[in-house]
Amino acid sequence: MKQLLQWTIIIPILSWALLFSGLIENSTIFQIVASILLILSVMSAVHHSEIIAERVGEPYGTIILAISITVIEVSIIVSLMLSEGSEAASLARDTVYAATMLILNGIIGLCLLIGSIKHYEQNFSPSSVTIGLVSLISIIVFTLVFPTFTESVHGSYYSTPQLIFASIACLIIYGSFLFAQTKGYRQYFLTNTTNEDESKTHPIEINNKTFYTSLFFLLVSLGIVVLLAKTLSPTIETIIISHNLPKSLVGVIIAIIILLPEAIAAIIAAKKNRLQTSLNLALGSALASIGLTIPTVALVCILLGIPIVLGLDIKSIVLLALSVFTVMLSLSKGKSNIVYGVVLLVNLFAYMFLMIYP
Template identity: 60%
Template sequence: NSLLVSLIAILVLTLILPNFTTSANGPVYTQPQLIFVSIACLTIYSTFLLVQTVRHRNYFLPKNKEEKVSVPTFKESILSFITLLVCLGIVVLMAKKLSTPIETIIRNAGLPQSLVGVIIAAVILLPEGIASIKAARKDDLQTSLNLSLGSALTSIGLTIPAVAVVCSIFDLDLVLGLDYKSMVLLGLSIFITMLSLSRGKTNILYGVVLLVNLAAYIFTVIYP
């Protein structure tokens, strides 16, 4: 629930609210609005990290009381942080390297260019997705949720402020608002996820419905 509350708030602020503001034409924010939303994203994400690692750390630990969760040393934390940055850089560079051939394939197939963004996003989120699936197969649902929802929260909550800074420096327009079709599918995904996790247990049906919803989004990107 803590992950969902943070994620939903950031999704609404960054992807839906721009469609309803009136200071600028189109699904975009003005400079002051973009600064405010960036600060809001960082505030929500920072508070979530505080909750996850300090105030309510037990919410995010495995439910198995017999499993001991060791606290890493300072040296291990620094080494993990450096390794994380290196691996993140590798993933981003791979995505950048793959973007050109993917664009060529999409263009030759006569598909819309927006599909490139979907594929690149899937590549960047692939490591967390694989780790989340492995945790779920081990029946460690809490870790699986931490990885899957946490990666989504990080991707949006930190990407928007970073892109906002770049756009401000280079005077670029940043289109944030989703079209109405995507907003409907986003709302459906959020609703299904909340129903799935609200009682503390779930089943395969919710997962299949979410996958079908994802397939519907990709299909409507190709055939809008």
């Protein structure tokens, strides 16, 4: 009975009830409630996926976590692209670009800033960061930069063969990163625990009842996230357009919803002097966001004949390059610094400011 009263179970049930009630469409109050339930349902889905991951162990646990987040992201993107058609051709690009900028500048910046304020200086493995950034840079260039300069198709598009190649390249790179993180070079990604933390590092025993309950409610949570996002998207777009804001903000909002659980977990880890865990979460999320989302969305678009815009404009490429370069320099020595966090957050504000005031 106690398990059935957990918020991670109650929230998805309430969300489904609100959706079927039909109250969302014509009520601003219920739309606000639905937005809150949407965010909580995302966190519920991640919670249940973490329980499943704890049960099955590595490397399958990491794969399940990444796939769970990717399912949310892909489902929202595809559902909006199907409902809006060619008007949402750039949604995948906007969401992935926003997620990358939020992770590199926002999550990592906040972790470095908060961790440095509380602990002055924190250590982490530069080898793990190098593996993550090398993988991330290649995937970013394949998916967000090259389409702007290719000549087979006019505009920021890939031709079908190019899109297939880029998707396969992303999967290979992400797969190799996953192997390095969970098997080949796992020691690089481990956090040096103190005596205070040792009690938290022991594996938690997950019984069959908890496992199957989490498996069921993971599917329930993922389903309601997709449907609520699709239901609320017209309202979000109306608000954005009515305030003369760029439509690309829709991608930013989707990225924020998706990344919220990882962001909270990463910041908490940094406060507990486990910056390595924060960086693992941040870089792993960035790689999964691009390396799994783009190939999946590309496959759907190829099969259904939906156009997909991937290439960024020159201004966005410069901002992205600035972010990657700053992160590379900030994390090259294996020690954190409060200045690094401040600079990365300024980069994030510049990204948001230039989006609103291009």
